Amino acid sequence: MIFAPGIQERLDALAAITAEPGAITRLYLTPEQARAEVLVAGWMREAGMTVRQDAIGNLIGRIEGPEPGGPALVVGSHLDTVRNAGRYDGPLGVITGIACVEALARDGIRLPHALEVVAFADEEGVRFPATLTGSRAFAGHLDPALLDAADADGTTLAAAMRDYGLDPSTIATAARRPDEILGYLELHIEQGPMLETADLPVGVVTAISGASRLEFTLTGEAGHAGTVAMSARRDALAGAAECVLAVEARCSGEAHLVGTVGRIEALPGAVNTIPGLARFSLDLRAPDDAQRRAALADIRAACKSIADRRHLDLGIRLLHEAEAVPADLVLTALIRDAVTAEGLPILALPSGAGHDGMAVAAVAPIAMLFVRCRNGISHNPAEFASLPDIETGARVLFATINGFGARSRV
Amino acid sequence: MAETNPSKTHNLRANGARLWATILETAAFGGTPAGGINRLTLSAEDGRVRDWFREACEAAGLTVSVDALGTQYALRPGRDMSRKPVAFGSHLDTQPTGGKFDGVLGVLAGLEVMRSLNDAGLETEAPLMVVNWTNEEGSRFAPAMMASAAYAGEFTTVEILAKRDAAGITVAEALDAIGYRGAEDVGARKIGAFVELHIEQGPILEAEGKTIGVVEGGQGIMWFDGLITGFESHAGTTPMPRRRDALLALSEFALAAERIALGHAPSAVATIGEAQILAPSRNVVPGRVAFTVDVRDPSSSTLDAMEASLNEAATEIAERRRLEIALTRIWRKEPVPFDPAIVAAVDEAAESLGHARRRIISGAGHDACNLAATVPTAMIFVPCKDGVSHNESESATPGDCAAGADVLLQTVLRLANAPRAEQPAR
Numbered sequence: 001m002i003f004a005p006g007i008q009e010r011l012d013a014l015a016a017i018t019a020e021p022g023a024i025t026r027l028y029l030t031p032e033q034a035r036a037e038v039l040v041a042g043w044m045r046e047a048g049m050t051v052r053q054d055a056i057g058n059l060i061g062r063i064e065g066p067e068p069g070g071p072a073l074v075v076g077s078h079l080d081t082v083r084n085a086g087r088y089d090g091p092l093g094v095i096t097g098i099a100c101v102e103a104l105a106r107d108g109i110r111l112p113h114a115l116e117v118v119a120f121a122d123e124e125g126v127r128f129p130a131t132l133t134g135s136r137a138f139a140g141h142l143d144p145a146l147l148d149a150a151d152a153d154g155t156t157l158a159a160a161m162r163d164y165g166l167d168p169s170t171i172a173t174a175a176r177r178p179d180e181i182l183g184y185l186e187l188h189i190e191q192g193p194m195l196e197t198a199d200l201p202v203g204v205v206t207a208i209s210g211a212s213r214l215e216f217t218l219t220g221e222a223g224h225a226g227t228v229a230m231s232a233r234r235d236a237l238a239g240a241a242e243c244v245l246a247v248e249a250r251c252s253g254e255a256h257l258v259g260t261v262g263r264i265e266a267l268p269g270a271v272n273t274i275p276g277l278a279r280f281s282l283d284l285r286a287p288d289d290a291q292r293r294a295a296l297a298d299i300r301a302a303c304k305s306i307a308d309r310r311h312l313d314l315g316i317r318l319l320h321e322a323e324a325v326p327a328d329l330v331l332t333a334l335i336r337d338a339v340t341a342e343g344l345p346i347l348a349l350p351s352g353a354g355h356d357g358m359a360v361a362a363v364a365p366i367a368m369l370f371v372r373c374r375n376g377i378s379h380n381p382a383e384f385a386s387l388p389d390i391e392t393g394a395r396v397l398f399a400t401i402n403g404f405g406a407r408s409r410v
Numbered sequence: 411m412a413e414t415n416p417s418k419t420h421n422l423r424a425n426g427a428r429l430w431a432t433i434l435e436t437a438a439f440g441g442t443p444a445g446g447i448n449r450l451t452l453s454a455e456d457g458r459v460r461d462w463f464r465e466a467c468e469a470a471g472l473t474v475s476v477d478a479l480g481t482q483y484a485l486r487p488g489r490d491m492s493r494k495p496v497a498f499g500s501h502l503d504t505q506p507t508g509g510k511f512d513g514v515l516g517v518l519a520g521l522e523v524m525r526s527l528n529d530a531g532l533e534t535e536a537p538l539m540v541v542n543w544t545n546e547e548g549s550r551f552a553p554a555m556m557a558s559a560a561y562a563g564e565f566t567t568v569e570i571l572a573k574r575d576a577a578g579i580t581v582a583e584a585l586d587a588i589g590y591r592g593a594e595d596v597g598a599r600k601i602g603a604f605v606e607l608h609i610e611q612g613p614i615l616e617a618e619g620k621t622i623g624v625v626e627g628g629q630g631i632m633w634f635d636g637l638i639t640g641f642e643s644h645a646g647t648t649p650m651p652r653r654r655d656a657l658l659a660l661s662e663f664a665l666a667a668e669r670i671a672l673g674h675a676p677s678a679v680a681t682i683g684e685a686q687i688l689a690p691s692r693n694v695v696p697g698r699v700a701f702t703v704d705v706r707d708p709s710s711s712t713l714d715a716m717e718a719s720l721n722e723a724a725t726e727i728a729e730r731r732r733l734e735i736a737l738t739r740i741w742r743k744e745p746v747p748f749d750p751a752i753v754a755a756v757d758e759a760a761e762s763l764g765h766a767r768r769r770i771i772s773g774a775g776h777d778a779c780n781l782a783a784t785v786p787t788a789m790i791f792v793p794c795k796d797g798v799s800h801n802e803s804e805s806a807t808p809g810d811c812a813a814g815a816d817v818l819l820q821t822v823l824r825l826a827n828a829p830r831a832e833q834p835a836r
Contacts, residue, residue, distance in 0.1 A: 192647025225681035225704040227612030227773030241661035252650045260645035262692040271702040281692040352646030
């Protein structure tokens with residue numbers, strides 16, 4: 001194995017940088033992030049890259065092509081983590097990118113264009129109420145209003161940036177122009193079970209699923225659990241139970257459509273009181289926007305009919321909607337060729353999870369490569385990818401970069 | 411002094427207007443802007459309403475004593491003081507956002523019975539006693555109905571005195587603070603029969619246009635704690651068939667509980683009152699869900715059958731969804747049948763007054779349910795608006811309150827003037 005042992009060593013070194021001893025927690029604009037960046041910047045420089053930090057805190061390593069300042073192929077992922085995270089989600093893509101740059105130098109390959117490795121500063125959005133902060137600033141569409149958003153301690157993003165040594169008034173300078181970027185490639189663990197089920201080390205991402213996030217509120221009538229006959233009840237939680245099952249039923253028939261109720265609240269919440277109010281979240285995702293919209297319309301209608309039958313009032317609030325981002329066909333074809341060259345069959349799958357590529361797609365074609373992770377577990381200390389799988393992933397990424405260069409030469 | 415002329419007693423009515431006035435007068439102790447009452451047990455407000463009650467009883471010529479748990483007993487002598495008193499009453503404490511009738515009606519109607527008898531110059535054979543039980547509601551000190559349970563021997567006085575509220579104050583300290591730790595031993599005061607007038611706290615009487623509920627007993631209650639353990643996973647990347655979603659399992663179980671209760675209609679009820687995902691996140695498939703189940707029915711064997719069905723449902727759901735459902739019964743209170751003779755007395759009283767009535771089972775717990783273990787007991791229900799209780803908007807009409815007081819008065823007269831041999835004894 002050429003790539004994997006060195007990559008694993010660096011994953012372990014990054015995992016040691018944490019706000020919580022015994023766990024991995026590295027949030028945006030914290031001392032841990034600063035230490036991680038010093039480490040990663042060092043690896044980038046060792047690989048021969050010039051390194052800079054942009055206005056939002058992303059770390060960018062670059063090797064020039066024949067034409068200084070010319071457009072670059074960008075490889076990247078993120079360095080921030082969720083609380084009590086695993087060691088692969090994010091860092092694997094950054095470290096593998098740097099390993100590819102090292103391999104280019106080792107093999108004496110000169111690409112016909114610049115190559116950048118980007119370590120995005122905030123993908124997970126754990127600290128502030130927004131995700132993809134780093135890549136959205138990179139793509140030039142970070143809402144400046146977000147600078148006033150506060151973390152749990154009341155520190156605003158702007159204040160945290162200043163404490164970190166960044167100037168919030170300059171975030172626009174982090175934006176890249178479409179003519180600066182040839183394409184964006186991201187290697188990431190799958191965070192799901194499909195590759196494991198197919199017994200394959202890597203998979204090619206077809207699209208990053210679009211998502212709808214909603215809040216449903218059912219209002220009935222609270223009452224005494226002992227005195228109100230079943231037939232006279234307007235039990236909001238019983239209605240919610242039917243709605244939750246309707247979500248499952250609607251999403252179960254179609255591939256890649258997933259619907260999740262992750263939060264539920266029954267009020268007033270006493271053992272001997274019939275719930276008068278139930279509130280629940282819905283997270284609905286699909287790689288095809290029409291598929292997602294059709295499912296959402298059906299779920300709304302099903303909940304409405306459940307509410308009507310049970311004499312409950314139903315309120316539905318749409319909190320967030322993100323369109324699906326399809327992977328670029330040309331970049332994806334290069335990844336497919338590289339996978340085929342490894343003698344592996346192609347598993348094409350959507351990404352149900354969000355990634356930096358969603359934001360970068362605004363300024364560049366994007367594509368993603370998934371590496372198998374054990375039991376589909378992520379955002380958890382048990383997150384694991386094997387050395388052979390990391391090796392295969394790195395080889396495919398390296399071949400894809402070379403393939404892109406070869407194509408550009410023609 | 412007084413007489414027991416049957417023709418006079420049969421025509422006797424309570425003074426409904428005076429009863430209504432006392433309900434409004436005492437509602438000021440802890441009254442809320444929304445028209446309810448916040449009068450937690452043994453609070454300063456509770457102390458003030460107790461003082462008011464003692465003074466009113468004494469003004470009516472009653473002898474008031476207080477037991478070691480603060481329960482007030484106001485005695486009106488009978489012709490035959492060797493007979494145990496016929497007692498009636500309820501409680502003057504309320505929920506933090508309680509109404510003006512829950513408990514209050516039973517105590518103040520009891521006072522009104524005494525006043526009406528005084529007005530009529532009537533003496534009864536057995537003595538009469540109106541009782542204000544300490545802490546029926548249980549919202550400050552658990553358990554609810556602690557004083558009547560101690561009276562019935564379910565707890566010792568020492569145990570109850572040591573119970574603490576959320577601020578760490580013991581029942582003993584709270585009693586001392588308002589001067590209501592009495593000298594009398596709990597349970598020392600023998601009672602021949604007990605009748606409690608109460609609002610229904612449910613919708614049945616109102617829906618059927620009945621004025622009086624002749625309460626035959628309290629239903630049995632079971633409480634369960636449930637915990638479902640599935641597996642947390644990513645909401646975006648975990649295909650639907652691979653999920654072990656604890657909330658989906660709870661949803662199926664909740665609907666199963668509903669079906670099981672409906673299968674024992676119309677008496678049985680089942681309620682999932684609390685449901686909580688542990689470590690919830692909108693983009694994580696729920697791994698663990700905790701919930702409660704409250705199951706009630708007047709029949710012990712129906713409770714058994716429902717428990718078996720709930721366990722079967724839990725097992726089936728757990729197996730099909732590849733997760734664990736732990737359902738633990740944490741409490742079971744057997745159904746309480748009231749004394750047939752006392753129930754019959756209530757029924758006859760309601761009939762003699764010409765009130766539309768029906769037999770009914772109490773869905774809620776009451777002090778009478780505790781008393782029933784050692785004293786021949788029954789209850790009288792009157793309708794409350796929309797069945798709403800434990801709420802500041804709790805409402806009952808002056809007419810229904812007066813009707814309830816009339817039935818209480820006539821029931822008490824029947825019991826207290828019954829020939830000695832017929833007095834129920836246990």
